[in-house]
Amino acid sequence: MRRRIIATGILLAAPLAAQEDVALRAGIGMGSIVGNGGESITVPTVGVDFGFPLGSGLSLRPGVSYARMGTDVRYYAGGLEWTGSRSIDYVQTSWLLARPRIIGSGRLSLGVQAGPWLGIKVSCDNSGTFGPGLCEGADPGAEVTDYGLMGRLGLSHGITDDVRVSIDALYQVGLKDVIDYPPPEIGITVEGKEYTRLLAFQLGVVLKT
Structure with missing residues (x-):
């Protein structure tokens, strides 16, 4: 895991000399693994991203964030209640194209960001009906990486010239099947593909550098 975090830092370090600002964001959201039923789980979200002006009102915002995706399941069979939960934690890098002001005046503005992200699994947890296999390797096992698209819509207010x-x-969709199931056998139902989703609301502080 240490090597993965170092690699993430290298990806972001190269253009830092030109950065215009840094943003710290934290909030709460609903993270899910969709495709085989279950309910989303409530998760924390934290991250940092950097602004690099591109001209014409656009900027590039590479960032690093933490995200958790998961599923809670509850059903009844044979007069008994069965429950299960699973979650996968990721360290993510993102590269978002941003327009900080699409509408607004003075210190108040509405901005939008969108672009790709890449997630690296740092931990996994499961219990109940999902069994131990998900976090112990293959058959089935949680994939090491995930990737997809991310979008952010933000209302910001300048409290000073520098803050x-x-x-x-924030909404992000995973485009990779994150659960690796074994090849199907005769008489075995093939599991559907499962993708991550995250909807979150965050508070942020943006500091000029």
């Missing part, structure tokens, strides 16, 4: 605060809505 802004923001309220952001």
Whole structure:
């Protein structure tokens, strides 16, 4: 895991000399693994991203964040209640193209960001009906990486010339099947593909550098 975090830092370090600002964000959201039923789980979200001006009102915002995806299941069979939960924690890197001001005046503005992200699994937990296999390797096992698209819509207000605060809505979709099931056998039902989703609301502080 240490090597993965170091690699993430290298990806972000190269353009730091040109950065315009740094943003610290934290909030709460609903993380899920969709495809085979179950309910989303409530998760914390934290991250940091950097702004690099591109001109024409656009900027590039590479960032690093922590995200948890999971599923809670509850059903009844044979007069008994069965429950299960699973979660996968990721350290994510993202590269978002941003327009900080699509509408607004003075210190108040509404901005939008969108782009790709890559997640690296750092931990996994499961219990109940999901069994131990998910976090212990293959058959089935949680994939080491995930990737997809991310979008953020944020309302920000400049409290000074160098400090802004923001309220952001974040949504990201995973494009990779994150659970590796064994090849199907005769008489065995093939499991559907499962993808991650995250909807979160965050508070942010943006500091000019």
